[in-house]
Amino acid sequence: MSNPELDGMGPSERGRDAITGAAGVVSEAQRTERDQAREAERPSGRPEGRRRRGGEPTRVPDADFRSYHGRPVLNGVVWEARDIGGYLFLGGLAGASSVLAAGAEATGRADLGRPLKYTALVAISGSLVALVHDLGRPERFLNMLRVFKPTSPMSMGSWLLAGYGPLVGTAAVTAATGWFPRIGSAATMGAGVLGPLVATYTAPLICDTAVPSWHEGHREMPYVFASSAVAAAGGMGLVTTPTEHAGPFRRAAVGGALTELAVSTCMEKRMGLVGEPYGRGLAGALTRTAKALTLAGAVGSVLGRRNRVVSALSGAALVGGSALTRLGIFQAGVQSAEDPKYTVVPQRERLRQRA
Amino acid sequence: MSSDVCKHCTSAACLDVCPTGSLFRTEFDTVVVQEDICNGCGYCVSACPYGVIDRREVDGRAWKCTLCYDRIGDGLEPACAKACPTDSIQFGDLDELRERAQRRVEDLQDAGVSSARLYGEDPEDGVGGAGAFFLLLDEPEVYGLPPDPVVTTRDLPSMWRHAGSAAVVLLAGGLAAFAGRRS
Incomplete structure (x- = not known):
């Protein structure tokens, strides 16, 4: 056979010369000499084309895969789960809370929206703290505002937060003090319009990476984030509002929770191999717990709709479920970057299909 | 030996996702980090399909091969x-x-090293061709290189569209919860 790399004999002598031989170039004279020698060696009548030239070594398609001693191809995710996983959750909670607060305001139930305005302010402040902690020093956040760059979800997100944060702050402060009600109302509406973007932009933020279990989910992820955010904000509404007024929050919570369960399950299934981390190790445990909490919260908020305590506990379960959903997604990405399988196998498959 | 050099991709994901403009393309078509502007967000680290750029432990900022921009x-x-x-x-x-x-x-293959191949030289590949390419004697993954890297931002327009429509759904769904009977 003509492939010395595969028959265990190592490179042929000529191959070894070529690999280890003098730097870079085989001289024209050597090349001519070699061609002549080869010409003389070749049995007459044997067609030139049978010699393997430039072809890939044939091999059974990789059931498993090859790597450099099992080391990852990608560099690990450098973000802390607490910072950036938390950031994903808090941004969602804030954004969807602003939407519900705006809904309450628009239907003349400003009192109903007040706790969610506070929730949004606390959550978005918390997400800013998480981001700054990730960066290391507060003044580093300012560098985010040097450029406006649509190719960078983090740049777009920074500008979004720069617009959204003051609106949320104004809405919360005016609600608490009763000052400038018109400005407060306008700020509430403004925050309600930007809120959905704050809740969903974080999906492109993590999917626009080489991390397999994030990137591959880029179609469904925004819907997972949006529904998870609504479930959390609705849950917060259930915690803060007496049952007889909590109808809108209950509807939002149940709708968000069921949508989240459906879309995230669908996403994990569709991703195939790179969906695997969502069911394994720490990511698997977080994801399963998140789903259990979310389902329990949805069921509890319907069955316990007349009981203040059950409603509040269900709401808390939904908030917790949403947080664990984000941490599970974060962790799945971390795990997928650490194992070269999730990088190599899908790329191999892509090459095979193209060939 | 294989150097873990930056590939200086024609379509560079690290440069695309950098939120500060710290990463830029030089007059030599290489990709370089300006360390005085980098704020250590770490986005480029996860964006690089080759696992090249990384955060430096002591200051948290991103560092990588500059192809000796100064030299x-x-x-x-x-x-x-x-x-x-x-x-x-x-x-x-x-x-x-x-x-x-x-x-x-061609020399190597003629000499019997049928597994010799180039990696990253094709301007039509997923990163628009690499500025640093390799002659390999086995499949790229054996060297810790991705077999078919694609710049992640190729899918970003689709991501923005989905995020936009998810935001609209969220807004509509959130407001719809307030429709109907009041208690």
């Missing part, structure tokens, strides 16, 4: 190419290097 600006070759005693690492005009590499691969 090539002075007409010198990068230090790795200069130091390599066997000329395994070569520096020059890409077209000329591609030609030279192609000849070398």
